[in-house]
Amino acid sequence: MRSVVTGGAGFIGGHLTEHLLERGDDVVVLDDLSTGSLRTIAPLLRPGGRVRFVRGSVLDPVAVHEAIDGADRVFHLAAAVGVRLILERPPESLRTNIHGTENVLDATREAGATLVLASTSEIYGKNTADRLEEGADRILGSPLTERWTYAAAKGIDEAFAHAYFRDFGLRVAIVRPFNTVGPRQTGRYGMVVPRLVAQALRGEPLTVHGDGGQTRCFCDVRDLVPALERLSREPRAYGLAVNMGGATEISIGDLARRIVDVLRSPSPIVHVPYDEAYPRGYEDMRRRVPDNGLAARLVGFRPATGIDQIIERVARSLGWRDTCVDGSERDAAPGAHGASGASVAPAVPAASRES
Numbered sequence: 001m002r003s004v005v006t007g008g009a010g011f012i013g014g015h016l017t018e019h020l021l022e023r024g025d026d027v028v029v030l031d032d033l034s035t036g037s038l039r040t041i042a043p044l045l046r047p048g049g050r051v052r053f054v055r056g057s058v059l060d061p062v063a064v065h066e067a068i069d070g071a072d073r074v075f076h077l078a079a080a081v082g083v084r085l086i087l088e089r090p091p092e093s094l095r096t097n098i099h100g101t102e103n104v105l106d107a108t109r110e111a112g113a114t115l116v117l118a119s120t121s122e123i124y125g126k127n128t129a130d131r132l133e134e135g136a137d138r139i140l141g142s143p144l145t146e147r148w149t150y151a152a153a154k155g156i157d158e159a160f161a162h163a164y165f166r167d168f169g170l171r172v173a174i175v176r177p178f179n180t181v182g183p184r185q186t187g188r189y190g191m192v193v194p195r196l197v198a199q200a201l202r203g204e205p206l207t208v209h210g211d212g213g214q215t216r217c218f219c220d221v222r223d224l225v226p227a228l229e230r231l232s233r234e235p236r237a238y239g240l241a242v243n244m245g246g247a248t249e250i251s252i253g254d255l256a257r258r259i260v261d262v263l264r265s266p267s268p269i270v271h272v273p274y275d276e277a278y279p280r281g282y283e284d285m286r287r288r289v290p291d292n293g294l295a296a297r298l299v300g301f302r303p304a305t306g307i308d309q310i311i312e313r314v315a316r317s318l319g320w321r322d323t324c325v326d327g328s329e330r331d332a333a334p335g336a337h338g339a340s341g342a343s344v345a346p347a348v349p350a351a352s353r354e355s
Contacts, residue, residue, distance in 0.1 A: 004028045004071045004113075006058055006104060007078030009036030011185045012118070012177070012221060016075060017041055017051060019225045026050045030067040031078065032057040040184055058100030061107070068107040073114040073232045076104045081150070090149045097153035098160075105164050105172075114171040116232045117161045119241065121178040121288055122151040131291035134176070134241045147283045158241060165239040173237035175228060178245025178290045181310055182221035183317035193218060196256055197314045200265035207272050212253025215287045217246035220305035220313070230299035237298050245290035247303045255307070262311045263320060 003020050007013040008029030013036065020027050021044060029041060033055060044051040056063030058078045068074055078100060080093035101117070108115045124132050125140040125148065138155065141148045164170040187195030196206045224244055231237050250258070256269045274282055295301035305313075312320070 001072045002026045002028070002070060004030060004068050004074045006030045006064075006067075006074070006076045006100075007036060007118075008075075009033055009038055009040045009053070010077060011036075011040070011182070012180055012224065013075075013077045014040035014184060015182065015221045015225050016077070016228060017044060019229060021050060023229065027052070028067050028071070029053045030056055030058070030063065035081065057096075058103055059096060061103045064100075064103040065107045065110065068104070068111050068113065071108075071111050071113045073116070074104065074108045074111075075116045075118070075228065075232070076101065076108075077118045078104075079118065079154075090146045094149055094153050097150065098156050101157040101160060105160055105170065108172075109164060109168055109170050114232050114238075115161070115173070116228055117157060117172055117174045119154045119158050119174050119176045120150070121176050121243070121245065121290065123154055123158070123176055123241075124285075124288065125151055126283075126285055128285070128287040131289055132243065133291045134243055134294060141283055145283070162239060171235070171238045173231045173234070173239075174241040175231060176241055176243050176290075177219065177224060178243065178288065179216045179218045180221050180224050181218050181314060183313055185221075185314065192216075192252060192255070193310065194314055194318070196259050197263070197311060198318055200259050200263050200267045201315060201318055201320055203266050205268050205270040206256045206259065207270055207277070208252050208256050209272055209274055209277050210284065212256065212269075212271060213251050213286070214284055215249050215251045215289070216255075217249050217289055218255075218307060218310055219244065219246040219303050220310050223301075223303040223305055227295060227299050227301040231295075234298050240294070242295050242298060243290040243292055244295050244301055245292060245303070246307075247292070248307060249287075249289050250307060258307055259311050262308050263315055 003025045005013050005017050005027060008017045009031035017027050017029055045053055054067050058064055080096040123138060124136055125138050127136055127139045129136055140151055143152060158174050161172045161174055165172050181193040185191055185194045187198060199206050227244055260267055292301055
């Protein structure tokens with residue numbers, strides 16, 4: 001099977017590319033490396049191998065059509081993501097997330113392929129209902145507030161995808177990931193777990209925004225990626241949006257305390273007001289908890305990785321070595337260092353979201 005992964009040099013895209021390769025697929029990765037890194041998939045790029053990298057933007061219709069031509073299925077993960085990028089460059093984010101998706105939809109339709117479109121839990125905005133179902137109301141702030149441009153663009157993406165399903169018969173499934181985390185994720189764009197873990201490993205204060213009472217459900221990328229692949233082969237999912245998130249709700253304050261405890265870090269926890277951490281236009285969501293029932297029924301999605309294991313896996317990727325939850329000893333990642341080293345990225349204030 002020939003699969004295309006847009007944004008395949010990113011965090012989720014890199015893990016998905018590995019999984020598809022293990023399943024025997026030939027994989028084309030389309031990525032402009034604006035937020036992804038070739039290091040993510042470098043071990044997979046061998047002469048004569050089954051992974052081909054194409055450096056190009058989803059905003060370039062020629063590059064998109066050439067990458068997707070002849071594909072059996074497409075996973076569209078390329079997007080402008082991260083709180084900081086969205087707040088600092090809203091026009092770029094809107095163009096990438098709307099026009100880029102339109103190019104992918106057109107090319108997938110012409111190729112006769114199946115599409116899995118990555119949306120976001122940001123779709124739900126300020127809706128704090130318990131166990132958000134896919135049909136839950138979207139509660140967004142003003143469209144003139146930059147914070148909501150990402151959710152607005154992804155809502156348009158979903159509407160586009162459903163229109164192509166309804167009017168053109170495109171086999172497209174939409175996935176709404178909730179706070180996916182794991183090794184190789186960067187905290188550079190506001191992702192909270194790698195940022196707090198890196199701070200703990202350096203012995204620096206863990207920066208928690210607001211009072212720390214905002215809650216999230218973190219999902220290990222190992223639990224998400226196989227479900228994405230199965231979703232592409234499930235006809236009942238075509239035309240639908242499907243939540244996929246972690247099973248355990250935790251506040252960001254409690255997350256910071258768990259990180260300190262699990263890593264036995266001397267770091268204190270400090271609270272930073274939102275108006276000091278972000279540019280004008282940022283709002284946080286107090287609560288975001290998925291109902292995974294539909295994903296469980298369609299593809300057997302049942303996230304099994306606990307928060308302590310997630311913390312350890314992220315820490316290991318940054319060079320931590322200790323006895324882990326399962327009793328094994330985890331070695332430091334090559335070239336990385338833990339609390340005594342200096343090769344993890346410099347700290348900036350953490351955010352409480354990940355798309």
